[in-house]
Amino acid sequence: MLSAKSLFQEILDHDESFRLFCSIAASGESQGGWENARIAALVPPSERELAPRIARHGADEDKHGRIFNALMRKRGLEPVPVPPETDYTMLLERHGIGLAHEKLKGDEPLTVPDIVTYLAHSRVTEQRASEQMELLRKHFADHPDLGRAVKMISGDEDNHLAYCHEELLRFARAGHGRVIQHTLRQCALAEIRVYRDVSLAVMSHMGRILGWSRAKSAVLAAGIHGVYAYERAVGWRRMVSLRMPERRDALGGPAAAAPEFA
Secondary structure (H helix, E strand, O other): OOOHHHHHHHHHHOHHHHHHHHHHHHHHHHHHHHHHHHHHHHOOHHHHHHHHHHHHHHHHHHHHHHHHHHHHHHOOOOOOOOOHHHOHHHHHHHOOOOOOHHHHHOOOOOOHHHHHHHHHHHHHHHHHHHHHHHHHHHHHOOOOOOHHHHHHHHHHHHHHHHHHHHHHHHHHHHHHHHHHHHHHHHHHHHHHHHHHHHHHHHHHHHHHHHOOOHHHHHHHHHHHHHHHHHHHHOHHHHHOOOOOOOOOOOOOOOOOOOOOOO
């Protein structure tokens, strides 16, 4: 019977599929680390107090990339090039979501609206990351190799999501509420399309590596389309709501060190 746990277990047990999974994850996390580091460096003077939290966000993402690379090294595997159609971060940028890399590569300070855009984009993508890592944590927290990594990354993603909620609510109180809601909705609707397309592409690559039958591939594709239909109808709303998190100042302080994988 197909289930999230059995599907991921199959990917985990095969070196080539595991290598592709970790390569995609490491690339996305490293890209997020670079983006946050550049945003922290370009924060406008009026928001300088936010810079250490943005930098911490980037440091966490860099750490996650190193963790996925370490998981590969432990099995004697090297990263593989990420197929463009599976590059979630770059596809989001191509759809105009978040801050353009050309802007981040420059030296011009960002504006307050830029920071609002960054936080809204992060609130949406961190929702996805938090949910995905919670799923892995549910099924693999006790895994001898993956368990420590999953628990650490899951906790970090929850912190990132809490930070986005808290900072967006602060900006909403400062008069940016209408812009925030518009940007959140725009980001959420774009993200669910990109997530669908990336999921289909990843499953296609995994199917070729693992030799899935046409019937199995068709069932998985139908499931991905079903998730998209739900998210397009009502599921996107979970990505745009804002509430004060139980944990305040979740990114105050340095990033925790990555676990060792001997």
